[in-house]
Amino acid sequence: xxxxxxxxxxxxxxxxxxxxxxxxxxxxxxxxxxxxxxxxxxxxxxxxxxxxxxxxxxxxxxxxxxxxxxxxxxxxxxxxxxxxxxxxxxxxxxxxxxxxxxxxxxxxxxxxxxxxxxxxxxxxxxxxxxxxxxxxxxxxxxxxxxxxxxxxxxxxxxxxxxxxxxxxxxxxxxxxxxxxxxxxxxxxxxxxxxxxxxxxxxxxxxxxxxxxxxxxxxxxxxxxxxxxxxxxxxxxxxxxxxxxxxxxxxxxxxxxxxxxxxxxxxxxxxxxxxxxxxxxxxxxxxxxxxxxxxx
Numbered sequence: 001x002x003x004x005x006x007x008x009x010x011x012x013x014x015x016x017x018x019x020x021x022x023x024x025x026x027x028x029x030x031x032x033x034x035x036x037x038x039x040x041x042x043x044x045x046x047x048x049x050x051x052x053x054x055x056x057x058x059x060x061x062x063x064x065x066x067x068x069x070x071x072x073x074x075x076x077x078x079x080x081x082x083x084x085x086x087x088x089x090x091x092x093x094x095x096x097x098x099x100x101x102x103x104x105x106x107x108x109x110x111x112x113x114x115x116x117x118x119x120x121x122x123x124x125x126x127x128x129x130x131x132x133x134x135x136x137x138x139x140x141x142x143x144x145x146x147x148x149x150x151x152x153x154x155x156x157x158x159x160x161x162x163x164x165x166x167x168x169x170x171x172x173x174x175x176x177x178x179x180x181x182x183x184x185x186x187x188x189x190x191x192x193x194x195x196x197x198x199x200x201x202x203x204x205x206x207x208x209x210x211x212x213x214x215x216x217x218x219x220x221x222x223x224x225x226x227x228x229x230x231x232x233x234x235x236x237x238x239x240x241x242x243x244x245x246x247x248x249x250x251x252x253x254x255x256x257x258x259x260x261x262x263x264x265x266x267x268x269x270x271x272x273x274x275x276x277x278x279x280x281x282x283x284x285x286x287x288x289x290x291x292x293x294x295x
Contacts (some may be wrong), residue, residue: 003294006075007072007075008038008074009034009035009072009073009074009075009159009190010034010037010070010071010072010074011032011033011058011069011070011071012070012071013032013033013068013069013070014029014031014032014034014058014067014068015027015030015068015213016028016029016063016067016068016213017029017067018066021154027212028051029051029054029214030056030213031214032069032215033215034055034208034218035213036190036192037190038075038158039185039188039189039190040190040191041185041190041191041193041205041206042176042190042191042192042207042208043193043195043205043208044056044192044195044207044208044210044240045191045194045196045207045208045209045210045224045241046196046211046241047196047239047241050212050213051210051211051212051214053086053163055087055210056083057161057163058071059076059159059192059227060080060081060082060161061078061080061081062161063082075158076158076190077158079184081159081160081163082151082152082157082159082160082161082222083153083159083160083161083162084145084149084160084165086163086164086165088145088148089136089144092136092144092148095136096132096133096136097099097128097131097133097134097139097143097147097150098132100148100151101123101151102115102116102119104154104155105118105154105155107155108154108157110155110242110273118154119154120132120178122150122153123150125150125180126146126176126177127173128150131143134153141168142168142169142173144168145165145166145168145169146177149162149165149177151186153180153181156184156189157189158188159190159192160189160190160192161183161192162181162191162193162194164194164195164196165193165194166178166195166200168188196287198206198243198247199240199244200226201265202221202265202266203220203221203222203266203269206218206219206221207219207220207221207224209224209235209236211240216238217235217238222262222263222265223235224236225243225247225265226247226250226254226261230254230255234251242288246264250263250264250273251263259273274283
């Protein structure tokens with residue numbers, strides 16, 4: 001194994017300067033300092049225009065013009081890493097899902113006699129086998145996005161970047177993408193998952209929040225949602241992100257001293273908490289239902 005294959009991706013003081021529609025200079029990223037380890041799962045969250053997609057493209061190796069600072073790709077190597085964009089039409093080069101995946105495998109230098117079988121395997125894993133030879137105009141936006149994802153994972157690259165890659169998908173297909181991404185991570189692939197959907201975040205994973213081109217938080221998901229000080233603004237709120245209903249309720253309950261840390265994030269954690277609350281309400285009413293939901 002080459003020494004660089006075990007080294008992290010490192011950004012030291014990286015900034016990206018671009019231009020707006022009038023040609024005026026605009027800072028898209030500013031003084032970013034970040035390290036991504038081999039096999040790591042990293043969430044990037046932020047509001048529209050925060051710079052999270054620019055950072056995703058930098059990590060994938062797409063930016064050169066307008067970028068300054070020290071950027072070392074480490075285990076990701078010198079080639080551009082697979083990236084799935086929110087609007088995938090611009091990144092599809094084949095005429096059908098099968099062709100797209102075959103192109104991806106060729107780009108990853110898969111032996112020619114293995115490409116056909118490998119493409120079938122990937123199509124089957126993501127549920128696209130029945131649509132493998134359909135032209136793009138017969139596929140939905142979600143199916144195009146799923147094709148882009150299938151092409152990204154086909155070569156099992158050391159780094160895959162997913163930028164709002166589930167924005168067009170139904171829940172069942174979204175779960176498929178999460179499962180496939182986690183499978184690859186367990187095998188050593190680093191996953192960068194860019195999203196505005198905070199309900200996608202898993203509590204113990206690392207997350208960074210981006211605001212106005214800067215990283216303003218780097219820690220785990222639970223810390224990002226709830227912070228460490230009961231009275232202070234949370235990192236989520238600081239980044240301008242809208243709290244999902246359940247975490248917002250948990251914060252309110254903690255501030256009312258009705259819920260203790262660690263606050264729940266997963267469905268299973270919420271089932272335990274809501275069960276405890278329901279038991280308490282039941283006991284407090286002498287076994288009679290109040291007929292009220294929690295708001």
